[in-house]
Amino acid sequence: MRPGKDHFQGGTSLASDTSSRYCTCEYVGDFPRRPFHFIFGKALGMRVLVVEDELKIARFISRALEEEGFTVDCCSRGDEALLMMLATPYDAAVLDIMLPGPDGISVLRSLRERGISLPILLLSARSETRDKIEGLNSGADDYLPKPFSMDELVARLRALIRRTAGIGLSVYKVGNLTLNLLTREVFRGQKKIELTAKEFSILELLMRTPGRVFTRTQVCERVWNYHFDPGTNLVDVYIQKLRKKIDEGEEQKLIQTVRGVGYKIEAL
Numbered sequence: 001m002r003p004g005k006d007h008f009q010g011g012t013s014l015a016s017d018t019s020s021r022y023c024t025c026e027y028v029g030d031f032p033r034r035p036f037h038f039i040f041g042k043a044l045g046m047r048v049l050v051v052e053d054e055l056k057i058a059r060f061i062s063r064a065l066e067e068e069g070f071t072v073d074c075c076s077r078g079d080e081a082l083l084m085m086l087a088t089p090y091d092a093a094v095l096d097i098m099l100p101g102p103d104g105i106s107v108l109r110s111l112r113e114r115g116i117s118l119p120i121l122l123l124s125a126r127s128e129t130r131d132k133i134e135g136l137n138s139g140a141d142d143y144l145p146k147p148f149s150m151d152e153l154v155a156r157l158r159a160l161i162r163r164t165a166g167i168g169l170s171v172y173k174v175g176n177l178t179l180n181l182l183t184r185e186v187f188r189g190q191k192k193i194e195l196t197a198k199e200f201s202i203l204e205l206l207m208r209t210p211g212r213v214f215t216r217t218q219v220c221e222r223v224w225n226y227h228f229d230p231g232t233n234l235v236d237v238y239i240q241k242l243r244k245k246i247d248e249g250e251e252q253k254l255i256q257t258v259r260g261v262g263y264k265i266e267a268l
Contacts, residue, residue, distance in 0.1 A: 046091040046161060047071040047222075051081040051107070052123070053099050061094060064150045065157070071222075078102035082110055089218075090118055092161050094153070097124040097135065105138050112139035119160045123148070172207040175254055175267030177246060179207050186246075193245050198223060202238055203246075206255070206265040215262040239263055 048065055052058040053076040062072045073088070075081050078101040085093060085107075097104035108120060120142075122135045127145035135143045141160050144153060170181040176189045184200060186193040195203065201223045205214060216235040220226040224234075239255065247253045254265050 047073070047089070048157065049081065049084055049088070049090045049093040050074045051078070051093060051095045051099065051104070052076065053096065057096075060150060061153065064154060068154050068158075070157075076100070078104065078107045082107050085111060085116065085118055086114070089212075092119040092121065092157055094121050094123060094157065095140075097122060097126065105135065108135075108138045108140060119163075121153070121157055121160055172204070174207055174210045174265050175252055177207070177254055177265075177267075179203060188246055188250065195242075195245065198238060199242055199245070202235075203242060203265075206263065211264060211266045213258045213262050213264045218262070235263075 046069075048070050050058055050061050050065070050072055052061065052074070058074050058076070062074055065072050073084065073090075075084055076099070078099040080101070081093075081095065081099070082102065084090075095104045095107065099107070102110070104122060104124075108122070111118060111120075120140050122140040122143045123146060124131060124135065124143070125146045132143045132145070141163070142156050144156060172179045172181075178187045179200075180186075181204070186195055186200070186203065202219060205219065205222050214222075219235045239257075243253075243255050247255055252267065254267060256264050256266060258264060
């Protein structure tokens, strides 16, 4: 049975199979606080936070998103969610309204008051028009009432990320450097650059958000799925290889070091 076909309402899963094979998470108590991360045949996974206090629903959402190539973190409280959103560069969040601690609306308002534009999909058992209006007026990018189809949730989340992050295109450009996700080709001007799989993944990570600095730990997490600093110069070695292929012989150097922090790509 595919999780995408299940529907959820409140705390009740209408799925006929609720076995643990649908949950790939580590646990703190009974709740999946820190799932393992998966990238299914893709160079780079989009990272999503799922904020849901009902274990069964959190399991199915996490599993469905992981199967679609997303990297997923989970938490069950509003205060935890706010801290994680402030500390981690998520690409989007799925946020339930009814939460212990600050509720979803309060978390959402706190984020927007801080000027954080993280794309957020609200979940709620409340389906009245006035409830949807309140959620959207509080800063939500989309609103999905329960019960919901998991396929619809995934589709809405993808569309939301495309709209708000501007990543609908499969081609990224920084200066005269072009990266094509579909053909997996990289060009500097008219010159084609051959990259290994890891080199391509690192370059994609940098080019998705030009000017943003990534620490070595963040690069390891996104590209190698290491959730810690391996204590080696692994990232530095790959950055050096990328520089040699991309910037050597070019007047404009795109890959830059931010001393004591990490790396970024930018056309100055």
